[in-house]
Every structure is written in C-alpha cells, then in structure tokens.
Amino acid sequence: MSVPKFAQIKEFILENIQSGEWQENDRVPSENELTSQFQVSRMTARRALCELTDAGILTRSQGQGTFVASFKSQSSLLEIKNIADEVKARNSDYSCTILVMESIRAIAPIAIALGVEVDSHVYRSVIVHNENEQPLQVEERFVNPALAKDYLQQDFHSLTPHEYLSLNAPLTEARHTVEAIMPNQEMCEWLNLYNEEPCLQVIRRTWSSQGIVSFARLVSPGSKYRLGGHLTFKK
Amino acid sequence: MSVPKFAQIKEFILENIQSGEWQENDRVPSENELTSQFQVSRMTARRALCELTDAGILTRSQGQGTFVASFKSQSSLLEIKNIADEVKARNSDYSCTILVMESIRAIAPIAIALGVEVDSHVYRSVIVHNENEQPLQVEERFVNPALAKDYLQQDFHSLTPHEYLSLNAPLTEARHTVEAIMPNQEMCEWLNLYNEEPCLQVIRRTWSSQGIVSFARLVSPGSKYRLGGHLTFKK
DNA sequence: CAACTCGTCTTGTATATACAAGGAAATTAT
DNA sequence: ATAATTTCCTTGTATATACAAGACGAGTTG
Numbered sequence: 344m345s346v347p348k349f350a351q352i353k354e355f356i357l358e359n360i361q362s363g364e365w366q367e368n369d370r371v372p373s374e375n376e377l378t379s380q381f382q383v384s385r386m387t388a389r390r391a392l393c394e395l396t397d398a399g400i401l402t403r404s405q406g407q408g409t410f411v412a413s414f415k416s417q418s419s420l421l422e423i424k425n426i427a428d429e430v431k432a433r434n435s436d437y438s439c440t441i442l443v444m445e446s447i448r449a450i451a452p453i454a455i456a457l458g459v460e461v462d463s464h465v466y467r468s469v470i471v472h473n474e475n476e477q478p479l480q481v482e483e484r485f486v487n488p489a490l491a492k493d494y495l496q497q498d499f500h501s502l503t504p505h506e507y508l509s510l511n512a513p514l515t516e517a518r519h520t521v522e523a524i525m526p527n528q529e530m531c532e533w534l535n536l537y538n539e540e541p542c543l544q545v546i547r548r549t550w551s552s553q554g555i556v557s558f559a560r561l562v563s564p565g566s567k568y569r570l571g572g573h574l575t576f577k578k
Numbered sequence: 579m580s581v582p583k584f585a586q587i588k589e590f591i592l593e594n595i596q597s598g599e600w601q602e603n604d605r606v607p608s609e610n611e612l613t614s615q616f617q618v619s620r621m622t623a624r625r626a627l628c629e630l631t632d633a634g635i636l637t638r639s640q641g642q643g644t645f646v647a648s649f650k651s652q653s654s655l656l657e658i659k660n661i662a663d664e665v666k667a668r669n670s671d672y673s674c675t676i677l678v679m680e681s682i683r684a685i686a687p688i689a690i691a692l693g694v695e696v697d698s699h700v701y702r703s704v705i706v707h708n709e710n711e712q713p714l715q716v717e718e719r720f721v722n723p724a725l726a727k728d729y730l731q732q733d734f735h736s737l738t739p740h741e742y743l744s745l746n747a748p749l750t751e752a753r754h755t756v757e758a759i760m761p762n763q764e765m766c767e768w769l770n771l772y773n774e775e776p777c778l779q780v781i782r783r784t785w786s787s788q789g790i791v792s793f794a795r796l797v798s799p800g801s802k803y804r805l806g807g808h809l810t811f812k813k
Numbered sequence: 814c815a816a817c818t819c820g821t822c823t824t825g826t827a828t829a830t831a832c833a834a835g836g837a838a839a840t841t842a843t
Numbered sequence: 844a845t846a847a848t849t850t851c852c853t854t855g856t857a858t859a860t861a862c863a864a865g866a867c868g869a870g871t872t873g
Contacts, residue, residue, distance in 0.1 A: 608824085609824070640825065643823060
C-alpha cells in the first residue's frame with residue numbers, strides 16, 4: 344500500500360476545501376458517509392477527520408457533525424529562540440557579560456508582573472549577550488525567588504538564565520510582547536550604541552505550575568537583530 | 579467515565595517527564611508495556627502516545643520505540659494577526675485609506691523577492707490602516723500579477739489585500755521577519771508622525787502552490803502597536 | 814571474520830464491533 | 844398549542860484482532 348487510505352481521505356477533503364467546493368463552516372461528510380464513500384472502516388475515516396481537526400483545518404462537534412474551520416483568525420507565527428543557540432547556529436562566537444546579579448526590593452510594576460508583594464525581595468540580573476564580542480542583546484530579568492532560590496549563585500556563562508529556569512521550574516506557559524522602542528542612555532551604553540537607533544524589545548513572562556517564575560526584557564539593536572518566522576500550511 | 583483512559587495515560591507520561599524522572603531522549607514505555615501496565619487495549623495506549631507525539635512532547639520511530647523529545651530547539655511563538663480583525667476585536671473603529679494602486683516595473687530587489695523578471699510589471703498598493711481614524715499601520719504590498727490578475731480592481735475597503743489574496747491563491751507558505759526601524763520621511767507622513775519614533779516593521783512573503791504571491795511590508799509606530807504571543811505547554 | 818537469515822520487538826495501518834453521550838428533529842402526551 | 848419524550852444521527856471512547864514494515868540482535872552460513 345503506497346498511500347495509506349486515511350491519507351487519501353485527507354487529501355480528498357483538502358482538495359475540496361482548497362478548490363473552494365467546501366467553504367468555511369460548510370459541513371463535511373460524516374464518518375459514516377466517508378465510510379461508505381471510500382469503502383473503509385469508520386475508524387479509518389475517523390482518523391482522517393481527527394487529524395485534520397488537530398491541524399486546525401476542521402472543527403468537530405459531537406451530535407452536530409464536522410465542519411470546515413473558519414480561517415478568520417488565521418494568524419501567522421514567529422519564533423523567539425534562545426539567543427545563545429541562534430548565535431551558535433550562525434557559526435559565530437557566543438559570549439556573555441554579566442553586569443548585574445542582585446537581590447532588590449520590588450517596586451510596584453515589577454511586583455505586579457511577578458505576582459509578589461510590593462517591596463518583597465526579588466532577584467535581578469542583567470546580562471549582555473555577545474556575537475563575536477559585539478553586544479547583540481541585553482537581557483534584564485526579574486526572578487521570583489520562591490521558585491528559583493539559587494538563582495544568584497548560578498554561573499550564566501555556561502547555562503543561560505532561560506535554560507536554568509527551564510530546568511528548575513518547568514515552564515507551563517509563556518507570554519510575549521514585541522515592540523519597537525528607543526533605548527535610554529543606560530541601554531545605549533550596554534549595547535555599545537554611539538548613535539541612537541531603534542531597538543526591538545521582547546517582554547517575556549514565564550509561568551510554571553507554582554506561579555510566575557520570571558519576567559524578562561530582551562533588547563536588541565534594530566540593525567543587528569530581527570525575528571524570523573516560517574509558516575507552512577500543511578498539506 | 580469521568581477522565582478517559584487515554585487521558586490518564588497521557589497524564590502519567592507527562593508527570594514522569596515534568597518531574598524529571600524521564601529525561602530528554604529517554605525511552606518511554608512501549609505500547610505493549612502500557613497496555614499491560616494500565617490494563618487497556620493497545621489502541622488506547624497508542625492513542626496516548628500518538629497525541630503526545632503530535633504535541634511535540636514525544637518522538638516515535640518504527641522498530642525502535644518512543645522517546646522523550648528534546649527541548650533544545652524549544653522556541654516560543656508570536657502571532658501576527660490580520661490588522662483589521664485585531665482592531666475590531668478591540669471594539670475600535672476600523673477604516674483604511676488607499677494611497678497607491680498601480681502597476682510598476684519591478685526593480686531588482688522587488689523582482690527577486692517576488693521571483694519574477696527584473697523590469698517586468700508587478701502590482702503595488704499602499705494602504706494605511708486606521709484605528710479610530712488614527713493611522714496604525716502602513717501596508718506596502720507588491721503582488722505577482724500572474725497569480726492575482728484582478729488585484730488592482732479590488733475595493734480594499736471591504737476586504738483586506740491579505741484576505742483577497744488568501745481567497746484567490748490559497749496560501750501554502752509564509753515567511754516573516756520583524757525588525758525595529760526608523761521610518762523615513764514619507765513613512766512619517768503616512769503614519770502622521772510629527773516626532774520621529776521607532777517603528778515595528780514586519781516583512782511578509784507568501785507562497786501559493788503556483789509560486790510567490792506577494793511581498794508585503796507592514797510598518798507600525800512603536801508607541802501604538804505591538805505583537806503579542808501566548809504559549810501554553812499543554813498538559 | 815564477514816555476510817546473511819531469522820526471530821522478535823517496535824510502531825504503522827486497517828477493520829469490526831460495542832456502547833456512551835451530545836444535538837436536533839419528529840413524535841407523543843399533556 | 845405547548846411541553847415532554849422518543850428516536851435517530853452525530854461524534855467520543857474503548858476493545859480485540861490482523862497484518863505490514865522498520866530496527867536490531869542472535870545465530871547461522873559462507
């Protein structure tokens with residue numbers, strides 16, 4: 344058997360959608376209808392429908408049927424990778440400079456972002472990530488000490504903060520925002536920017552099962568760093 | 579039955595991974611082992627393994643077994659949504675201003691990005707998307723005329739270019755880059771920016787099965803627009 | 814000693830069957 | 844006429860079974 348039956352059924356359905364024969368929210372054949380049309384068992388027809396549902400192409404509802412998913416909210420995805428991996432993948436030299444490792448009292452916005460009491464102690468680190476000795480990104484991170492006691496004792500030359508935290512408080516959720524900002528003077532110094540230039544800023548908050556782990560601000564010069572995304576609509 | 583058996587098995591596997599009991603690339607129990615451990619049929623054990631594989635938690639290999647996937651390339655994802663939908667979702671008023679609709683001869687960089695001959699005709703549109711009458715994003719788009727003949731005849735007040743193209747040349751692939759830039763003077767005028775401010779620029783190239791469809795440049799003021807991403811590590 | 818075969822374990826595909834549960838429409842009872 | 848019930852079609856879960864196909868090691872053969 345060259346092409347599995349469930350794959351043939353998937354193709355059949357996708358062709359009908361791509362040709363426009365079946366529009367958004369149209370009903371597609373039920374498991375039983377496919378069973379008799381293709382002379383397969385219900386489980387095989389079902390597999391085709393389930394896999395297309397997992398892929399976001401169809402939606403199913405018990406008792407009602409299976410429908411072509413609406414593409415309205417079709418959104419494209421961008422990846423945010425670990426900066427150290429990215430640099431190494433370019434065959435460049437990666438290094439980092441640790442500027443700050445301290446325990447501070449949380450002012451209101453930090454406390455709120457970390458979900459802790461205002462004025463309680465939190466850890467703060469500032470690290471510059473370099474590509475071929477040139478600053479590429481500044482990482483300012485606030486960490487909830489309850490979830491990473493030994494944070495300040497780590498040597499982040501060998502393991503990035505993100506890697507360390509992933510190991511010690513397994514991530515369950517992350518939220519990001521990306522924006523374009525003008526760096527302040529301190530940031531310009533950290534990034535070695537003589538002429539002001541726009542920077543890409545990523546704010547990342549990460550959760551583990553026990554609560555908010557950390558709150559990071561990643562700033563990179565617009566001329567040296569960009570985010571990439573690649574999206575294929577699986578056939 | 580409150581919690582389905584296949585879901586219980588999934589939880590069992592995930593707990594072992596999250597607790598660190600099973601490390602990256604470790605082998606997990608085979609279908610047959612789970613079958614006897616949980617007193618279920620092989621198909622039920624199989625379902626748990628397959629769903630975790632689809633979710634990227636496990637990898638499977640015929641003849642070898644099932645393994646904990648490596649999180650090395652763990653990357654976070656950001657969404658780029660349709661701007662019109664986003665504005666409407668905020669309960670704001672959406673409108674757009676069409677500045678340019680023309681057919682031009684492609685200079686080299688445009689021709690290359692679209693995969694057409696240099697100096698051949700391509701369509702170009704420039705549209706400003708407004709939120710509550712304030713410019714939010716400038717969309718400059720170059721379109722391959724072979725794949726969207728009637729592009730210039732469209733009324734983009736009712737249907738955004740992205741929606742039109744999605745309908746006429748179903749997307750198979752898209753690539754994005756995001757960067758922080760300083761807008762030039764023309765862009766400042768389009769965006770109504772009196773004081774220069776950094777902008778977020780998204781470059782999007784889209785493919786259909788017949789080739790490259792279009793090449794778009796989306797520019798938004800850093801103070802008014804940001805990209806958001808939400809990632810949950812499914813339990 | 815190398816190459817081959819065979820048996821066994823693994824995942825992959827496919828079927829037939831059974832019952833559960835949700836939704837909607839037709840039927841029945843009030 | 845309205846409300847409750849039944850009935851049917853849908854998807855959801857679960858099992859037992861069969862054979863195919865890839866990987867790998869043990870043993871056999873040259």
